[in-house]
Amino acid sequence: MFYPKTPFYGKGLLLENQILKVNSHELNKLLPWLCKTPRTTTYRINTLRTSVADYKLKLETKLSALYGSSAPLVYGLKEIPEMLCISPLDTTTDNKYDDCRKELIVDTSCGAAVLRGAHIYAPGVLAMESGTQLHELVNVFADLPGKCKRGTATRYDCNEKIFIGVGEVLMQRHQLYNNKEQPASGIAVRMQTNVSGVPTLGDLSDEDALLQNLPSMVCVRVLDPQPGERILDMCAAPGNKTTHMAELMCNRGTIIALDNSASRVRSMTEKLANYTCITAHQFDATKAWDDNSDLDSIAPPFASGSFDRILLDAPCSGLGNRPQLCCNIKQPKVLQSYPHIQRNILSQAVPLLRPGGILVYSTCTVTEAECEEIVSWALRKYTELQLVDATPKLGAPGLPLPGLEAAQCDLLQRFGPSRENRMQNLDTVGFFIAKFQKKREIS
């Protein structure tokens, strides 16, 4: 398939220069990699409700029904026993573009989801040619320049639309565009094939399993929460890592989940209802520390030394979310704003951790400023912090920076295009993980 060479359509150099200022020689590899689809699909099984073996059987049955003898493989990985991976299909077989079909245009974020196996939901459909019938097969394109007007009825004449697959129409134009009061929802086009080779299963997430990227699971495994402990998840919504922690803790202990977005906390709270060890609060994590609070308080703010472990899965530029067909960050100042908030939240995490406690800092991005530079800054500012071994180790080491020794880089995990990824051919998103321990005594 044709993929863009950079996620920054039309804004190339302006933003590219911001990503790897020290290791700029890595950009040639990184930028096209960000644009491509990770081809392995991963689910996290809720082991409080079902067994991995039972869920594997369920997935295999579904895949056999869809793909018969060419069904992709479902397999596990010993480092993350609660995860199941689905291998890609052989793309050379049946995703052929056929000139006789009508065309359907989606925006680039919908296109990215399609390439990862999703069907097309009504809000993502920008253009459907007039006369397109129910159940007709259409060629689906992503609108790279972002110039296609929603509701377009004629063929979108553009050299930079990207063919992403073939789908069956489940909603017609009048259903998609005629009711302005109540915009259409639900699946508008069921994808039959896509050009990435990721099976078009849609999202099978339910209470038993969650569609989740591999590094997000590694991140919680690295935190290593134990039953009975007191854990703070500082930026928790939508709660995917929070529920993973609760499952590893067998729902025993206390997890406090903070997020400053009211709407995200509302939807997360519904999801957390079955996990009695989790309490969620809408709260600004930059204000989470207050020594006037009780040590065992379950509502923020919290006193010094309140937590055994803290996860800071920071708000970030999100550039690791592959495929980035066209990144929606258009200004360098937007990219530059993240380290500030990341440092502010980390400054609260350090006092909140008990001596000997563990802090995991993670981002789903790839910029040095939000990854290795934050680690280097934290080690300089907080002498009570040290980097410790982060297992399971599936990512590559961190990139070298002047403030970090080689041995320290080796303790970090950067998920990127590097050949050193310790992942046995698993193709996944960009991500960064650092594991700190607060020293018992400050030297």
Ligand SMILES: C[S@@+](CC[C@H](N)C(=O)[O-])C[C@H]1O[C@@H](n2cnc3c(N)ncnc32)[C@H](O)[C@@H]1O
């Ligand atoms: C990367 S997402 C977290 C994803 C989550 N950990 C998961 O795995 O499901 C970052 C979150 O940080 C939240 N956030 C941003 N600024 C914050 C702040 N000052 N305090 C708390 N949460 C914040 C955002 O609302 C967003 O939900």
